[in-house]
Amino acid sequence: MNYNIITPPVIEAITTIVGADAVIVQHDDLEKYSHDETEDLVYYPEVVAKPQTPEEVAALLKLCSKHRIPVTPRGAGTGLSGGALPVKGGLLIAMERFDKVLEIDEQNLQATVEPGVITEEFMNQVAAKGLFYPVDPASKGSCFIGGNVSHGSGGPRVVKYGTIREYVLNLQVVLASGEIIWTGANTLKYASGYNLTQLMIGSEGTLGIVTKIVVKLIPLPTVDALMLASFPSNEIACAAVSAIFRAGIVPSALEFMERRGVEWVMEYDDIAFDLKDGVEAFLLIEVDGNNQDVIFADCEKINAVLENYNCSDVLFADSSAQKEELWRLRRTMAVSIKSNSVYKEEDTVVPRAALPQLIKGIKEVGSKYGFESVCYGHAGDGNLHVNIVKAKMSDSDWTNKLKFGIREIFELTVSLGGTLSGEHGIGLVQKEFMPIKYSDVHFALWKGIKKVFDPNGILNPGKIF
């Protein structure tokens, strides 16, 4: 695709659409929009526009289609795969002014929300009405729900409640042509036409720009329990994961953490935690529901399973403060590692019983290439986040050889029946690994679909494939 740069008359047209206070052209002011949370990558857009209505987004896309200007939609910029990086320059559309929860419909247990609403704020608003929106990625305090839609986001509660795919009922989308459509209906299900709602979810801003989101809500569980189980090895901890389900329990969260990850958090944060010798891995296990006795019974069943897996210690959180502290341990892990080391985060997902083999293999690849890895993630889903830390690897090896190690990790993942990216998307940095899992036939279908939605290829170019 050949794109054009943004000329002064086009800047004028953009300004006419969104207003002068919603356009950024100065290099210093563009800096904020030149990176997301992906490694240390930096790509400047030529112009940033901050529309506030679907009609403004539509006018911007019409303009950019006409002038063949690349458009990169951006949520909160918390992505880990470079999806929001304007790699071709052009116009960056910042969705931050789409920040309203438009309706919480208590009759139908649905809500209509704009894409620039912070996920946790939305969760809190619905919780205040006794309702539950369970899709809470680790970045819930800063990410936008629109970004969650674009990446098909998950989080720790997927294991019981499903990903955002199972909550989005309907989407208002602006197409590259500037046309505004609703993808489906505000109903719990429908079977009419190809499901455009599901097609948009996870499409990373390459098929259209989402401007309204209708989600399903469920009654808020009233009780929960949280326990942290300690294990002598990664493999044993991972093996216990599958056993918990086989005992008939569906936990509301089942998170794996390596000892090294906990150490990073303790270095970074002021979390007091008694890290015992001989403990190499942890499972953070939550069960929820509406009946305290059932919760206790579930915990006992889980305990019985853990005993068969050499679990040395189970810590029950007995106050909400302690629960908060344990969750902070898990949620702060990515930022702890990022804060003081050069690293890359890879996202792998396998059938959950393959986790022990996956983690063992990852360590072997690390030994071969000389990198450290810190693994943690949503073990209940078979979803392991692999943080690769530069450690003693030379600059030259980090630049030139690491990619072969990452490739081996994904080859292993695929050989175990899994795929790259459980929930972080492909964006910019994972696309070179896509052929490990997908064939030319997949790419041809994807590119064909892309062309149907965006014939000029203006929407988030350079991503996914």
Added chain:
Amino acid sequence: MNYNIITPPVIEAITTIVGADAVIVQHDDLEKYSHDETEDLVYYPEVVAKPQTPEEVAALLKLCSKHRIPVTPRGAGTGLSGGALPVKGGLLIAMERFDKVLEIDEQNLQATVEPGVITEEFMNQVAAKGLFYPVDPASKGSCFIGGNVSHGSGGPRVVKYGTIREYVLNLQVVLASGEIIWTGANTLKYASGYNLTQLMIGSEGTLGIVTKIVVKLIPLPTVDALMLASFPSNEIACAAVSAIFRAGIVPSALEFMERRGVEWVMEYDDIAFDLKDGVEAFLLIEVDGNNQDVIFADCEKINAVLENYNCSDVLFADSSAQKEELWRLRRTMAVSIKSNSVYKEEDTVVPRAALPQLIKGIKEVGSKYGFESVCYGHAGDGNLHVNIVKAKMSDSDWTNKLKFGIREIFELTVSLGGTLSGEHGIGLVQKEFMPIKYSDVHFALWKGIKKVFDPNGILNPGKIF
């Protein structure tokens, strides 16, 4: 599209692919494949082939692509929208020999199943291992799981457990080109590339032919309770539906039945049921879980809600035989009506709080046009099946005027925020109503996607749009 008829050399090629005993060309033998459960519609295919492997399906599709022969895939033929009718003649591919449950993976709580397996048989096989596959349409005893995928099927348990969309992890699909792909991975989630798995679900055999299905399983609930609540009017019964959820209960089934529907079943079947005067509508409510006390508590909460909605009587099923009887009442309704009347079945879905307005409006349309309607369905999902019975309508009115009445029903459905077809698909008979809900932009996107997957338009032509 222009299609070619099947010539003797092509029949020979088909026979070479699947074997002589798996090809049907005699008119009498084709009869079985000329209709499904949709009204009294009959379309004969020219040839039926019964392949047994993905490779045979691939060879058939290559052949038909080359000769531009229309192909209609067929499951069990239980569809209600004419999706399996070979309206352009050509080759009908009967999937009945894909009848194996290939694996029940108790480590990962997954199963791999061929599309020609009867849904209930699959449910029973996994239940024998303490596992649950909850997608059970009314036709579960005869429909194929492949047809369920093609229609995005639901059933009574959607309200708690979701549709088949939430259980299918991965699909093996033969494309029109004859290429065989897996759409995704056998993992609980993934975020890599446009989600082809979700795009295939509900595409009614127009994008490819599914040859293997990997589904998620969950632990089988160990206890349940079933109650039948009686109401003095349809509107009041429907209003109670939304109130049950607002009380914090998520039932495992919440079915609505009109009195007239129960009368039809009692005429058709030998179900002993004490149908009291003044009762006009019923809700069949099931709760399930793993703890009897919780189930009782849920039932009490539901009872308290029902009392606020003029519920005259609540019958608790106190044995599995009685539960079976109550479920039979609901499941037999469609066939009871079909067995001795001329009828059409329409499938509507709205946000659940709009149900009272929907059913009231349907009756008004009936009065205007002179038809009877018998309504029942998955009220918890806002999904109402409307059986239109000819009754005293003249043949001429039935043929010429009824469609305007159906149009009014769908216009009402859409005006209430709903859409046509909650779970029956569009197929042949609903496609004329699609423009009530969807715009030219939707049709252009759908047709574009279709062309990407099936450039020669051989797959199930004449369906959806």
